[in-house]
Amino acid sequence: MILPELSSSIAVGALIYWMLLLTIKHVFADFIFQNKWMAMGKDAKTGWALPLLAHCSVHLVMTTLLMLIFAPRYWYIGVIDFLIHLAIDRLKGFIVATYDVTNQDRWFWWLIGTDQALHHLTGFGLAIVLAANP
Numbered sequence: 001m002i003l004p005e006l007s008s009s010i011a012v013g014a015l016i017y018w019m020l021l022l023t024i025k026h027v028f029a030d031f032i033f034q035n036k037w038m039a040m041g042k043d044a045k046t047g048w049a050l051p052l053l054a055h056c057s058v059h060l061v062m063t064t065l066l067m068l069i070f071a072p073r074y075w076y077i078g079v080i081d082f083l084i085h086l087a088i089d090r091l092k093g094f095i096v097a098t099y100d101v102t103n104q105d106r107w108f109w110w111l112i113g114t115d116q117a118l119h120h121l122t123g124f125g126l127a128i129v130l131a132a133n134p
Contacts, residue, residue, distance in 0.1 A: 009132070010128060010131050010132045011131055011134075014130070014131035014134060015127055015128065015131040017131075018126070018127035018130045018131050019123065019124060019127045021066060021070070022063075022066075022123035022126060022127055023120070023123055025059075025062050025063060025066060026059075026119055026120070026123055028062065029055075029058045029059045029062050030059075030116075030119065033058050033062075034055055034058065037051055037054075038051045038052075038054055038055040039051075039055075042055055042089055042090075042093050043092070043093040043096040043097060044093075044097060045097040048090075048093055048097070052086065052089060052090060052093065053086075055089065056082050056085045056086045056089065057082070059078075059081050059082055059085045060078050060079065060081065060082035061078070062078075063077060063078035063081040063082070064077075064078030064079075065078075066078075071130060074129075074130060074133075077126055077129075077130070080126070081122065081126065084122045085119065085122070088115060088118045088119060088122075089115065092111050092112075092114075092115045095111060096108070096111065
């Protein structure tokens with residue numbers, strides 16, 4: 001079963017394990033391995049596609065490697081993470097570019113917070129799937 005029932009049948013230890021692993025991966029992919037070209041370029045009015053794809057590819061590679069090491073039958077989770085990350089970051093970039101939002105605007109920080117919350121909810125959802133299907 002790919003989508004588990006949300007009940008006490010999910011092992012808390014496995015859920016915590018996957019949440020920690022995916023959160024650490026997210027910190028590395030979103031903050032340590034994302035350079036200025038990716039960060040600024042993905043929110044630009046034009047020329048955003050290559051920086052966005054490069055950044056999301058870091059997530060693809062890192063998540064896929066984690067799956068190949070710790071849960072090989074779920075190798076495709078990296079592709080799912082890539083697509084969701086791409087959608088979230090593109091939407092944020094579209095809003096930033098369309099409305100000329102800068103880091104001096106209150107809305108910029110609201111967008112950053114929402115962006116990060118959505119990424120962490122993605123990790124939580126993936127952790128539930130992985131913990132429920134060992």
